[in-house]
Amino acid sequence: MRPASSALALAVLCLLFAAPDGHGAEPARLLAGFARSPAMIETRQVCHLLDIYIAETPEERAQGLMYIRELGEFEGMLFPGNAPAPVSMWMKNTYIPLDMLFIRADGTIARIAAETTPLSEQTIGSGEPVTGVLELNGGFAGRHGVRMGDRFRIIR
Numbered sequence: 044m045r046p047a048s049s050a051l052a053l054a055v056l057c058l059l060f061a062a063p064d065g066h067g068a069e070p071a072r073l074l075a076g077f078a079r080s081p082a083m084i085e086t087r088q089v090c091h092l093l094d095i096y097i098a099e100t101p102e103e104r105a106q107g108l109m110y111i112r113e114l115g116e117f118e119g120m121l122f123p124g125n126a127p128a129p130v131s132m133w134m135k136n137t138y139i140p141l142d143m144l145f146i147r148a149d150g151t152i153a154r155i156a157a158e159t160t161p162l163s164e165q166t167i168g169s170g171e172p173v174t175g176v177l178e179l180n181g182g183f184a185g186r187h188g189v190r191m192g193d194r195f196r197i198i199r
Contacts (some may be wrong), residue, residue, distance in 0.1 A: 045061075071196025078105055082121070082177075084152075085146075086188050095177070095197075096120045107177055109136035115163040119179040121197070127172035132156075134163040142189075145169040150194045155184050169186060 077096040084091045098104045098120055108120050124130065127148050134141070143156040156167045158181040169176070177195055184190070 059061045068151060073081075079122075080121075082119075083186075083196060083198060084189055085194045085196070086190065087193070088188060091187055091189070092117065093179075094118050098122045107137070108139070108141065111139065112138050114139060114180050116180060116183070119177055119183075122176040122178070124174045127174050127184050129171065130169040130173055130176055131166040132176055132178075133166055134159050134161055137161055141178045142181055143167055144177040144179065144184070144189070144195065145171075145173045146175040146177060146195050148174045150196050152189070152191050152195060155189065157184055158182055 061144045066095050074096050074178045078099060079094065082091065082093045094115070094117060096119070098107055098158075104122055107122070108114070115196055122132075123131075130145065132143055137159075140158045140161055143159060145154040145156075153173050154170045155166050159167060
């Protein structure tokens with residue numbers, strides 16, 4: 044099977060085993076200008092289909108998930124980067140706890156900062172050069188068996 048066909052087949056399998064929650068009106072209103080994409084996290088046992096917002100512009104990156112008070116279980120936000128670099132995040136004006144998954148260039152998860160503290164200005168570092176950060180509901184990684192070394196990818 045060609046690599047593109049393999050990714051598509053894997054995405055179809057994910058649809059059979061996990062469907063994202065519907066999302067509330069609040070995130071849709073506050074994040075209306077953000078690009079969205081299906082994505083997945085492949086663990087050792089299963090893959091989880093996600094519906095993610097993508098913070099592409101400097102303004103979107105600055106806003107992130109600030110002021111959001113609810114997020115669907117399988118929704119999140121990706122902060123993509125270009126060249127691998129150390130990254131620091133914070134929770135200023137973020138009202139819900141998040142799991143921050145720091146993603147390497149090959150798509151593997153380098154670090155998980157679980158259950159980050161809402162409204163904190165403490166920086167949360169990647170620990171190594173990464174090309175992106177995926178934010179999900181606090182506790183998502185623990186509830187769904189996501190670990191360092193698992194793989195994240197956007198489905199196109």
